[in-house]
Amino acid sequence: MKIAVIQFPGSNCDLDTVYVLRHVINVDAELVWHREFKADAYDAVVLPGGFSYGDALRAGVIAAYSPAMKHVKEMAREGKPVLGICNGFQILVEAGLLPGALLRNVTLTFICKWVYLKLENDRTAFTWKGRRGQVLKMPIAHNEGCYFNDEKGLRELHDNGQVVFRYSNARGEVVPEANPNGSLDNIAGICNLEGNVLGLMPHPERASEPILSGNGSHDGRIIFESMVEFLRGEAVATAR
Amino acid sequence: MPLLGNIEVDLTEEEVEKVRKILGREPNPVEAGMIDVMWSEHCSYKSSRPVLRILPKEGGRVVVGPGYDAGVVDVGGGYVAVFKIESHNHPSAIDPYNGAATGIGGIIRDILCMGARPIALLDPLRFGSLRSPHSRWLLKYVVKGIGDYGNCTGIPTVAGEVEFDESFERNCLVNVACVGLARRGELVLARADKPGDLVVLVGGATGRDGIHGVTFASRTLTGKSEEERPAVQVGDPFTKKLIIEATLEAVRTGAVHGLKDLGGGGLTCASSEMSYKGGKGMELEISNVHLREPDLTPFEIMLSESQERMLFIVDPKGLDKVAAVMDKYGLPWRVIGKVIEKEEIIVKFRGEVVARLPTKILADPPVIYREAGRPRYLDELLNIEVPPMPKDLSATLMKLLSSENIASKEWIYQQYDHEVGVRSVLKCGEGDAAVMRILGEDRGIALSSDCNSRHCYLDPYGGGAGAVAEACRNIASVGAEPIAIVDCLNFGNPEKPEVFWQFKEVVRGIADMCNALNVPCVGGNVSFYNEDEVTGRAVKPSPVVVALGVIEPLSRMVTMPFKRQGDEILMIGETLREMGGTEYYYVIHGVEGGKPPSVNFEREKRSLRFILEAARKGLLKAAHDCSKGGLAVALALMSVKSGFGVEAELSCVAAEDMRLDELLFSETHSRFIISADSSHLEDIFQIARKLEVPLSRIGVVCEDGMFTLKFRGEPVISCGVEDMTSAWRSTLPNAMRGG
Numbered sequence: 001m002k003i004a005v006i007q008f009p010g011s012n013c014d015l016d017t018v019y020v021l022r023h024v025i026n027v028d029a030e031l032v033w034h035r036e037f038k039a040d041a042y043d044a045v046v047l048p049g050g051f052s053y054g055d056a057l058r059a060g061v062i063a064a065y066s067p068a069m070k071h072v073k074e075m076a077r078e079g080k081p082v083l084g085i086c087n088g089f090q091i092l093v094e095a096g097l098l099p100g101a102l103l104r105n106v107t108l109t110f111i112c113k114w115v116y117l118k119l120e121n122d123r124t125a126f127t128w129k130g131r132r133g134q135v136l137k138m139p140i141a142h143n144e145g146c147y148f149n150d151e152k153g154l155r156e157l158h159d160n161g162q163v164v165f166r167y168s169n170a171r172g173e174v175v176p177e178a179n180p181n182g183s184l185d186n187i188a189g190i191c192n193l194e195g196n197v198l199g200l201m202p203h204p205e206r207a208s209e210p211i212l213s214g215n216g217s218h219d220g221r222i223i224f225e226s227m228v229e230f231l232r233g234e235a236v237a238t239a240r
Numbered sequence: 241m242p243l244l245g246n247i248e249v250d251l252t253e254e255e256v257e258k259v260r261k262i263l264g265r266e267p268n269p270v271e272a273g274m275i276d277v278m279w280s281e282h283c284s285y286k287s288s289r290p291v292l293r294i295l296p297k298e299g300g301r302v303v304v305g306p307g308y309d310a311g312v313v314d315v316g317g318g319y320v321a322v323f324k325i326e327s328h329n330h331p332s333a334i335d336p337y338n339g340a341a342t343g344i345g346g347i348i349r350d351i352l353c354m355g356a357r358p359i360a361l362l363d364p365l366r367f368g369s370l371r372s373p374h375s376r377w378l379l380k381y382v383v384k385g386i387g388d389y390g391n392c393t394g395i396p397t398v399a400g401e402v403e404f405d406e407s408f409e410r411n412c413l414v415n416v417a418c419v420g421l422a423r424r425g426e427l428v429l430a431r432a433d434k435p436g437d438l439v440v441l442v443g444g445a446t447g448r449d450g451i452h453g454v455t456f457a458s459r460t461l462t463g464k465s466e467e468e469r470p471a472v473q474v475g476d477p478f479t480k481k482l483i484i485e486a487t488l489e490a491v492r493t494g495a496v497h498g499l500k501d502l503g504g505g506g507l508t509c510a511s512s513e514m515s516y517k518g519g520k521g522m523e524l525e526i527s528n529v530h531l532r533e534p535d536l537t538p539f540e541i542m543l544s545e546s547q548e549r550m551l552f553i554v555d556p557k558g559l560d561k562v563a564a565v566m567d568k569y570g571l572p573w574r575v576i577g578k579v580i581e582k583e584e585i586i587v588k589f590r591g592e593v594v595a596r597l598p599t600k601i602l603a604d605p606p607v608i609y610r611e612a613g614r615p616r617y618l619d620e621l622l623n624i625e626v627p628p629m630p631k632d633l634s635a636t637l638m639k640l641l642s643s644e645n646i647a648s649k650e651w652i653y654q655q656y657d658h659e660v661g662v663r664s665v666l667k668c669g670e671g672d673a674a675v676m677r678i679l680g681e682d683r684g685i686a687l688s689s690d691c692n693s694r695h696c697y698l699d700p701y702g703g704g705a706g707a708v709a710e711a712c713r714n715i716a717s718v719g720a721e722p723i724a725i726v727d728c729l730n731f732g733n734p735e736k737p738e739v740f741w742q743f744k745e746v747v748r749g750i751a752d753m754c755n756a757l758n759v760p761c762v763g764g765n766v767s768f769y770n771e772d773e774v775t776g777r778a779v780k781p782s783p784v785v786v787a788l789g790v791i792e793p794l795s796r797m798v799t800m801p802f803k804r805q806g807d808e809i810l811m812i813g814e815t816l817r818e819m820g821g822t823e824y825y826y827v828i829h830g831v832e833g834g835k836p837p838s839v840n841f842e843r844e845k846r847s848l849r850f851i852l853e854a855a856r857k858g859l860l861k862a863a864h865d866c867s868k869g870g871l872a873v874a875l876a877l878m879s880v881k882s883g884f885g886v887e888a889e890l891s892c893v894a895a896e897d898m899r900l901d902e903l904l905f906s907e908t909h910s911r912f913i914i915s916a917d918s919s920h921l922e923d924i925f926q927i928a929r930k931l932e933v934p935l936s937r938i939g940v941v942c943e944d945g946m947f948t949l950k951f952r953g954e955p956v957i958s959c960g961v962e963d964m965t966s967a968w969r970s971t972l973p974n975a976m977r978g979g
Contacts, residue, residue: 009569010478012394016662019679033568049660051392054478110387110655141391141657206659211677211794214670 013049047088060090089199106182165189245272311762340385349501355428356420363400368409397656433518444548447532495558516603524577613737621833647971686720704749711787719855720789732778801882813911824905888939
């Protein structure tokens with residue numbers, strides 16, 4: 001089993017993600033320069049956080065046209081796990097692999113802080129080790145994380161079970177005060193219909209070791225461990 | 241301004257004559273421009289060098305001391321930490337966004353060019369009062385500039401401090417420190433010592449931006465400074481990120497013999513300093529420099545301070561390998577010259593020599609011995625009438641908690657990515673210092689920056705020493721041992737004897753405290769001319785000290801919030817009647833004078849040793865030093881951060897005879913508040929007795945949500961923890977709402 005972490009020019013959570021996969025989750029992970037990325041060499045792929053191409057034009061848009069993304073799309077079609085974290089989420093949305101758009105935070109500032117997330121779907125390739133309704137603690141760090149979709153698109157997301165994470169308070173209540181960036185319906189992460197492509201703004205790689213969380217939690221692991229065990233054939237992914 | 245080589249230069253008549261004498265001829269305009277820049281205060285440290293000599297630079301852990309781009313210390317496990325601090329005050333005062341952003345850009349390059357990966361940034365900032373719209377504008381865009389640049393490069397901004405004071409109204413201070421990590425064997429030095437090696441310019445194209453940035457920074461600001469915006473460079477953090485990755489990858493090829501960033505003084509500074517350090521020279525063909533605009537003159541190419549450029553000294557046999565790395569990242573590179581035996585900088589343009597100067601005249605300019613005189617304001621301010629006792633001490637504490645200098649700085653650090661890199665194990669606001677773990681090791685680096693400019697104003701010697709002491713206290717509070725400091729010395733115009741006296745006193749204080757605590761000063765920066773010609777006002781002397789410590793194992797890390805109901809609260813140190821320059825005098829009484837805290841080297845050393853030993857034995861549940869706002873504010877913040885209440889008895893505090901308000905808010909040095917499990921009290925007192933440190937049990941942690949301080953059983957302060965929290969948290973967001 002081999003997991004690729006794609007490095008675009010300007011990626012900056014690439015090494016962090018490789019570190020966590022290798023040393024915390026203990027799987028074979030490789031940092032791959034975007035020009036050298038090939039779909040058939042890997043079982044899963046992570047698009048890490050950062051500022052690919054310096055956020056020029058719009059966050060994620062230039063990377064979305066990198067040749068590497070053809071291979072990512074191929075992997076998504078084949079049902080392999082594709083995970084986009086923060087800028088990786090923005091790239092997946094710009095590439096059309098996930099619906100909607102990520103707008104500037106309503107605060108008009110960059111926000112770096114720990115938030116609570118309510119897990120809404122525990123049947124995806126990345127969440128099946130969690131429980132629906134479970135509250136996870138992870139940090140966010142972004143400028144453009146305000147999830148947007150039109151009314152119809154939003155309804156479809158909910159109806160199809162594609163909303164995977166929502167910002168909540170510590171008790172798991174999805175309330176406006178818990179929404180850091182103005183995302184519609186407090187959406188923090190979504191998946192495709194098949195449940196093998198996930199994009200989320202929070203950083204699971206920064207929440208996978210107790211020493212980083214301040215309260216002894218390591219909730220980010222759920223995402224990586226679910227992916228690994230999914231690859232071992234222990235689960236079937238679906239959004240529904 | 242005098243003429244040299246037929247151009248106006250920012251030098252004195254005397255200096256111009258000295259140039260002619262050393263050179264034995266009149267320089268041409270290009271040469272005069274190069275000398276002008278290298279002899280500026282910013283590049284030459286001509287005023288400060290003779291004074292800085294007294295700083296201790298050696299120590300068991302020092303690998304590389306001052307003189308290179310950054311200091312290097314051994315942090316154990318085969319790793320070295322590389323760190324440095326710089327100012328970007330002048331550019332930020334007129335263009336806060338780009339000024340602050342390029343400050344980050346510059347300091348990152350200083351770390352990178354030692355071959356180390358930058359892993360943390362610190363941002364000590366100083367502005368006029370938040371009541372001033374101008375200061376709020378500066379704060380907003382300085383923070384945005386730091387955030388946009390730092391966040392994009394993937395280097396977390398993990399610590400810093402902010403002071404607000406009217407003296408910074410027209411001259412904000414924007415200092416920035418960076419810390420890098422490398423394996424000891426991976427270090428590269430900024431020197432060119434092998435003739436025949438190639439000089440390779442990498443990165444952004446050279447343009448007209450920032451020409452004469454350093455001479456601009458070596459003058460006071462005037463009403464016309466706004467027109468000097470072209471002297472402020474524009475940064476590109478995306479290119480910087482590529483440069484970071486490409487440089488580290490290129491260094492691993494083994495073909496890079498020397499590295500230096502192009503910052504102040506541009507190509508002139510980088511080429512002459514590298515040659516001088518290596519005892520060699522360089523021959524450059526600057527028509528090979530890749531340009532942003534086609535018609536730059538040799539003068540402009542040599543003086544441009546365009547950002548995102550690095551100078552590599554490359555083994556000719558390894559050029560292909562280095563070039564392949566640059567091409568992978570899409571970074572432009574050009575071979576622009578070679579290292580030569582003769583100690584000269586020879587600049588050619590399309591084959592024709594346009595400048596030819598000895599490296600020494602550029603890299604080792606003559607120093608100036610400036611006059612120093614004790615300022616008259618001191619006598620006036622030291623002896624003042626004691627202000628009256630406030631009627632309501634609870635209200636006084638609440639006002640202090642919401643005062644701009646004490647209030648939460650969350651509004652600022654939430655705009656910085658302080659988590660990227662997965663090393664930040666003690667984060668902004670959780671402890672007195674940030675702690676960065678070393679991946680794969682059970683050890684970390686602790687970082688803190690400190691300076692109390694009001695103390696320094698009243699007693700520059702004590703203030704300088706105090707800055708070192710406070711930074712080291714903060715390191716010790718988290719359980720780390722302070723091993724070295726770097727300093728950024730921000731002052732007014734050194735040509736004024738009273739400013740130069742402040743400078744000399746501050747440096748003397750820093751040196752004495754460094755010696756007492758055995759922490760060498762491995763690098764630094766001096767920023768003069770932080771003074772405004774319109775008002776004639778200089779900034780309060782601000783020696784910002786960044787201390788670096790080592791903690792091992794990480795399980796010994798101590799944070800600031802109280803942990804459990806029933807834990808004992810203890811205080812280390814003795815409180816003296818030292819009210820001058822306190823936040824209390826200023827905020828509550830509008831008084832700037834009085835006798836400021838004095839330093840006691842022996843006491844400082846012992847209290848640090850006490851904290852470290854107690855932390856190492858795992859006896860501390862929480863620790864915090866007493867600084868701005870004194871013991872009352874220190875206790876209140878430990879309460880606010882945890883949500884726990886406090887019940888304490890002030891008559892138990894070791895103190896000389898004084899009024900209650902003085903006891904609560906005095907800013908005496910060498911004091912800490914700690915909390916501990918009651919079963920550990922005996923062990924803790926034993927350490928205190930051994931080290932002869934004053935230690936007193938002053939209270940307990942409660943769960944009733946009340947913060948109560950009593951004197952002989954009578955309540956003196958009684959506040960709700962939630963009320964204190966909202967007072968402390970709302971000041972900055974409220975001030976910054978709507979810009």
